[in-house]
Amino acid sequence: MAQYNLKINGQTYKADVEPDTPLLWVLRDSLGLVGTKYGCGIAQCGACTVHVNGAATRSCVLPVSAIGSSSVTTIEGLSAQGEHPVQQAWDEVDVPQCGYCQAGQIMTAAAFLKQNPKPSEAEIEAAMNGNICRCGTYHRIREAVKVASTKTK
């Protein structure tokens, strides 16, 4: 076990875990931040996506020991009340079915739009292709990314 001070959502969290523990399980089990989801554990589905220094990252394969002083943002920290343009677009387009994959989808989309605020449809598909939605909400996800891109200046 080792002590880690993690910068998450603008706060410092302490976690006493084994160094190889993936960030995903530190968030979920140790810190109670369960918005970040487990889907596959092998970087294949995107359900566990968080931002590490602004970049979309699969937290299921990121050992806590590798985080250091990087700043982590989870779905809980994307905005205070869900007012981030991507979250708003997700509601307006009424994307979720079961909803389980959507935190990961939103985090992927938010990081992507920051890099590429006015993407083409093909660019959206390339960016979102790593996120699986078993309910098949892909059409609305694509639409919501477009809507969000009109909201971001």
Place this chain on the structure above:
Amino acid sequence: MKLAAAAGGGLLVGFNWTDAKAKPAVLDATAEAAAPSIEFNSYLSVSPEGKITIFSPNPEVGQGIKTAFPIVVAEELDVDWQQVHVAQAPLDTVKFQRQVAGGSGSIPHSWKRLRQAGATTRQLFINTAAKRWGVPAGECTTDKGMVLHKGKNKKATYAELAADASKMPTPTDVPLKDPKDFKLIGTSIRNVDNKDIITGKPLFGLDFHRDGMLYAVVQRPEAFGTKIKSVDASKARAMPGIVDVITFDNNVAVLGKSTWQVLKARKALNIQYEKESALESTSDHDRIFDELLNAPDATVRRKDGDVEAAFKSAAKVIKSEYQCPFLPHSPMEPMNFFAHVRPDGAELIGPTQTPERARGDAAKFLNLPQDKVTVEMTRMGGGFGRRLATDFVMEAVKVSALAKAPVKLIWTREDDMTGGDYRPAVKYRFEAALDAKGNMIGYKLRGAGINAGNPTRQDNFPAGAVDNLLIDSAEHKSPITTGPWRAPITNFLAYAEQSFLDEVATAAGKDPIAFRLELLDKAKKSPAGDIKYDIDRMRAVTELAAEKSNWGKKSGVAQGFSLYFSHLSYVAQVGEVTMKQGKPELTKVIAAVDCGIVINQSGARQQVMGGVVDGIGHAMYGKLTFDEGAPEQNNYNNYRMIRMSEIPEVEVHFVDNGIDPTGLGEPALPPTGGAVANAIFKATGKRIYKQPFVEQDVLKGVS
């Protein structure tokens, strides 16, 4: 129907979920007194601030029921949707009776009951206001949660009337709205849980946490047909955070302080297995299918006319075989459940499509009365039928009982994919006899399945439209476990059957849609045996799909048609394929849907689009194979799921016929595989006889 003043001065209205008739009022002074009554079985409450809370009793698995049910109540109640708050009701089958998410059955079951509840409550408010104002009730109207009297220029909100309303008799025989006056039903209303979902609130079973609980993972046999010979857990036990290792049934549970610790310790288990029954491989199944298809006897499911004579006299006979593999359900949230078994009772919390079955199984196993077992339903990260079973609930119950501790038992994706309860593998043989004019005079179907029960739906179209018909089935019992998978049986049967009908139409030299319409005409004019579908509704969706797809009139686009009736709804689809660099590409699916009245446009479209995407994904890529009883795919790196770049455009059209609504969680999926395969045939001349499509010759080289 039962009324009571709610604590804090509002009104609590109880109504019967199971009985569409309102009951005479029974007045209680307090909500507490009303709550345990069994004379009614659902509630809506009106708070003094005007908030209307509607309890939705059925499990939410992504089908949108938690949004759709309250819409229906709110419509008849005539309140503003903004005033409505929706809460998940607990498991209480005495009150709610049908608390199941399965079979697309919630809406057909509850439609009338929900409307009655809303309408009766609205009338109650009208009567209350009329009495207060000294006017005839017939002169009052309602709007947005208010009773109005135009002549006297009076208005009162439901909240203002609530306390008095609780002392009024319950109105009986209240008329329902004329559907043309619907204000909410048929509009687009967003998922009531959107806000919580997009902000990452703990909604799902896997998110549940109780201080002091242990995490548990279970090592199950790696191959179906094996059993534990020996367990050496010494290494695992010594690992950090591990509290216990428990062998139960044919499983070994590792319990500890965190998910990661138990996952690591599970890898350190040393378990030897031995053979218990047949260790089957996919190649064995291929052989078994052919044996079953050729077996002299099978269970006859339907027999009309004289099939042998029809085939003897046929001008042309068409015969084909179609095969589909096992599939895991792959809901994004893997199986999990929390259980806290105490000597005097048990508390269960988690994602289940059948909370009542979970409670019953747990009570039986623990030898406790049912009322000592509580089940709290969490939102489910998908289910697709997997959470109809209670195996994972019972694992949590057993492990908690043995460990004498509260336990959250979780499955990894690998556990989920290799843990059984699959869609069964099947193979079909179809035969059709055509007369000289190309009329289908004989039809035979043999379904061979592995733990599939009856893999046919013998009364579905074209049964009833063919004079001489024989449908039978044969089954192989396997150690590989199977269960219902979204649109059970029809999720692969429809693909096979609709592909075969396309073949028959081609052989008859007829347009695939015209061919089906002829059959429907024949079924109408001179039905062969019982007809268990509505011919006019079959025809209407067919025609709508033809019209919206501009059937047969698009140049450069190959179209394929498919039509299926399941779970009381009718869906026709046209798949469109264009050739790109010599390879077929699916560009569009047009769906024409008859589920009667559409309650929520947004939710309904979502179900259809999701069903189509699901249908394409699993037909194209889904495959679970076995080697000596062990699944050969175990996670998304070797089991392919459809992704965003692979979806075609999907267009959804609803038939507007005013018929009472039917379910939509499943019916859009079955026709999709056939629409796609038939469009690929049209584009390439190559028929697809097997799933996954992507492994068949015609799609080789297409990524």
